[in-house]
Amino acid sequence: MSTVASLVELLRSKGLVEVRERRRVVVEASEEGKRYASEGFPEERLARELASRGGRAPARDLAEVLGRDAFRIGISWARRRGWVSIESGIAVLKGFEPLDRHREILQRFSTPREVDPDVLQDPVVSELVKRGLLSVRERKEKVVKLRDDAVDRARQLLSVGEAVPHLTHELLASGRWRAVVLKPYNVEALPPTRYPGKKHFFIEFVKRVREVMLALGFEEIRYDYVIPELWNFDALFQPQDHPARDVYDVFYVPGSCDLQPFKEVAERAKLVHEGDSRCGSRGWGYSWSLEKASKLMLRSHATAATVRFIAERKEPPARGFCIGRVFRRDRMDATHLPEFTNFDGVVMERGFSFRKLLGLLTQIMRSLGFQRVRFRPAYFPFTEPSVEGMVLIEGMGWVEVFGAGMFRPEVLEIAGAKAPVGAWGMGLERLAMALLSINDIRNLYTRDVDFLRRFPLLRGW
Template identity: 35%
Template structure:
């Protein structure tokens, strides 16, 4: 009897007689016909056995000595998205130099002429300087000489299909990555051929390869020894469930906040400008309300403010002020507040929560997606996650806010030290920016915080101080998971996700 994955269903009908598994037979027969050593992928196709299944059985057949496996590792180079883009458009530094020509131009003009995006400008400048292509004189740049750079040469030989002499140059600049292809070649052994002929060496022999229910039933296991495994055998890949590393990261933050006594809240992704902006005491002509900073909806374009009490109070806060404030002194337009937009900050959830009527003490948090128009590159995306927290209690103070921020930085993302800088948000006063020292990564800007302005809280019916903070979770996740491109946070690369990387970063 062979095979490590079980026994054939008919074996129980014929006690004492064990047949080769159908699957094993199919593989060995295919190999016998092919005669030569073949890659597993080809074998999978010829034998009509799915690749994953084949891989899980091959090792067993090898252990049984029925076939011989040869494992081969091939290194190859694959261009990254950036690499492909440059191959097509030319390297940014080359495009810059071409745009410059012999003429001296202001850098901004050269950038424009070369149609370099903001992200590419820095790259172009750095490499053009590094390559010694560029001379800057009195604020104007001109091309010096333009011998082909190592990176260019490597990129060209890659596209020509030639062997690349300087792969490191491409890899270092993240234009290409090195992949290792592992492949397995199989050849049938003489034992395998013999087994196919029905010459079962195991029948009645004292050495067997696996224990079966039949043996246990009949007691025939007595006096038998079991063929030992070859521990160097390839471990076959298995398909198991995995959770997404980023979801797990968000989950961890949730757990930490719950541990700190916070209750979770949610809000809708499509918001009224009222809750997203007006209720946060952002004047209707505030620059952050412009089309460059908020996604507006065209269809449906307009909603309805059902909370008429908050509407009246918010209007008053803007027009004439509340609690002794001067307000923004303009005519507040409910039509603007009724426009629909995509939530641009989770503070909208805090505003909704407060407006529902709350009794202190209250600690609330919300983790959710927010949307803001931006250039899309390795650092920015237009959809990201934010974590908002508020604490409402008569005893709240700036010192305690700083205490929360410090506690949060230490508990939630393992900061060694924190630093604060004053900041400005229309809905908080005082406002503070939190910087955290992350072990091995240095100082990072982590998020904004402050005490909600009375003009905001009183309009929502709250008469006690409220501490609030909003953290850009994506940047923290990048620090925590070692991801360098923000777009990889939402990775759907099955190879990566199956590897269960999430568990190793935690």
Template identity: 40%
Template sequence: MDNLHPLETKVLLALSEQPDSAPTLDHLTESTGLEPSQLSMAVEWLLAKSLIAVHAESVVRLASLTPTGDGYFEKYSPIERVLSAAREAGQTGKRLTIQDIQAKEGLEPSDVSKAVGNLKKEGAVLIVQGGCIESTGRTSPTAEAMRALLQELRNGQRELHTFAEPLRNVLQQHAVKRGNTREPFRIDERVTRSYVLTSAGQDAARRLSRDGVAEEVSQLTPELLKEGAWRNKRFRKYTISLRAPRIAAGKRHPYREFLDLVKLKLVSMGFQEMRGTLVETEFWNMDALFMPQFHPARDIHDVYFVKEPTHARAIPEPYLTRVTQVHEKGTGAASTGWGYAFDADRAKRLVLRSQGTAVSARTLAGGASVPGKYFSIARCFRYDQVDATHATDFFQVEGIVLGADINFRTLLGLLNLFAREVAQAKEVKFLPAYFPFTEPSVEMHVRHPQLGWMELGGAGLFRPEVTTPLGVSVPVIAWGLGLDRMAMVALGIHDIRDLFSADLDFIRTMRGSF
């Protein structure tokens, strides 16, 4: 009883004001002033609460125009058009067959023959020799009635019983029946119900009129607050079990959220961010990393080359000379070198950065701090066929650690820290590995709760052939973490391309548990 909707209150009060009549919906529309849709809603609710009951039901037959009828109103009914054509032919002396009428008026044969049949029966036309139609000059009551009905029903539907009998007969003859839908009129039955208050309804209405309508409101408004009028209001209770309407939040991309977390972890471990360029020279991308120019991984199939310009103008000195010498003879780095003729032109060749280590090389040459820790989250490009495990470009999380205390054991210690901080892994395995620019090299495997043993990253001590030419005299750890698989598990996706999805709904719904 508490939660009567304002619409329900209105209907209850309207019914109680006319205790002796049983109003229909039409009556109630007038007395409540509600929209028909609101009214029928309120009546449904009140019936469901047994506050009102159906008093009586009556069936009313309603006549209305069909789309065919609308067409007749626009262009006249076939019977009128046939009659008019016959009259016109009579005046001009032309002979007129049924086929002529069909062709001239563009009417259906069945409509024409039905019209002719009616007109003949009423004596308005004659059918003479050769199947020609002649007007008798008499009027057709059917045609007249048809015109009146089209005119009348054009304004809306009307109860069938209010039409005079001749009209009613024509109407019923030309109403849509089963099997013949191309008729101008239709007759529908409408059930009209009248309603009365139940005794509970009467009680409710009495209480309402006695207590005054503590008007129920759905929305608290500034006006209600300003005037204090909310004190006399009842706030309608909501059905709060309904599903909330969907909204879109402004939010970070879940993969970026993951990378942000990695970034935060690295900074909190004392790493400084470094940045590089998407386009690099082979020099920084590979030569400076002591990858010989004949190295298989430098083949055309692993790197994207830039079309224009093809080469950088120059490689800064003294790095070009030093790197050339270390490749050729190991000069300065206590190494034998690779023993081949270094191609300085090749060093200038522009490529799309294929490894984040290029950024590390530039940082070392730029005068890195000792001790120093650096990281970059760099977009890299590999000449790979794009599939579920290879994206055209991807993020590499890489970095370096410089320090007099750096050796193989501190390298393992750092990797342990990564395993714990970045992957929350308790179990770690170190395996011998190969990278062209580190020696010794390590692959770190961790036990992931869902994936089991997985490779988390690779690392090693930069070869002196890398560090010495760049002017660094302390040992340097180079490390890289392969986090994409971890991110994919956290995001519940199985295709690396989905990390770069272009589907807004997918991105909106994706959520990560990091």
């Protein structure tokens, strides 16, 4: 109904139709009214009974003959009409006029009939309504009329059929779609904003690096974040008083590790550090502490995981890589985070040389999309020779991206490796930032979901 109303209102506002209101009245006799029409009204029956008794009768006798209800209604209306009076329990007939018109009206409305509203003004009708013998239903009706001056426009509209906003199942199933017209939309308007579920751009970048490494035949390594210093430093021949092993540089965790499972590595670390090694090294020549090596810390580079992989394998060939979080005691700013993602790898193969390491790193960088790689000497306590790699990034020039080198013979001895090992490590955030044109490292760890919702998926690929 409301749809019709709103459509009418729409047509009116467009000047196509005019609307007039009309009041309609329908009258019908009630069940009681129909009975009176055939039996006569109770006051009529009372008057006739009195007349047959000579104009006088005890009220009690009349009630008995007519029935209680009819007597009560009859006496009330007969007195009101002045036909009967009651004197000391005796009803006395004073006059009588049959109610022919009343009955006639009731007869006429034995079925519902629409009447002119003025009919309700008639005193007899009005009485019958009051007595509940006639019921009246009224309703308002709007008459919609096509305006004379809109006939042509309407004809034109009708020639295109019924317009509907949505194509529905009902329209299709009923076939009614043939009779309707799908209204054109304002297709140039902006749609509502919607965000799909989306993968994180940096994790996608990490995935891409992983795929490159798998394609080069490397297997992925995963180890814990909380580790003994042994794996982070001692196994890598980093002396125990090295400045990097300082409370200012790395995070420590209360407690220490039971080094029993790594007993052999710890024993060899002691010999090699102290200078009593078989690999031809002078060592560091200090008194090595098992307690220091067992202290718990958060790994500060993923080489802690790759050297452990080598110590578990020992026999060549083995190619492994680790992409995982590492922790350093750095204050957070646009270029530093205390936790970031390291990508480290190792190759243990007979005949694996420094030149091959440079070749492998060039291949990895090319697979990641960096065509030009440059090397320069560097220092890491656990590799010799050590090298830093730079790649050419458009708009940025040469950017230092990785550190690498051959594991020192001391490291090989501690790990028990049976062949040379080439190793490298790099922070992935910096590389991702360069590729994705992000200049604040914190954006890779944003808590603002809109930054992620709006980040272009294929940027930097």
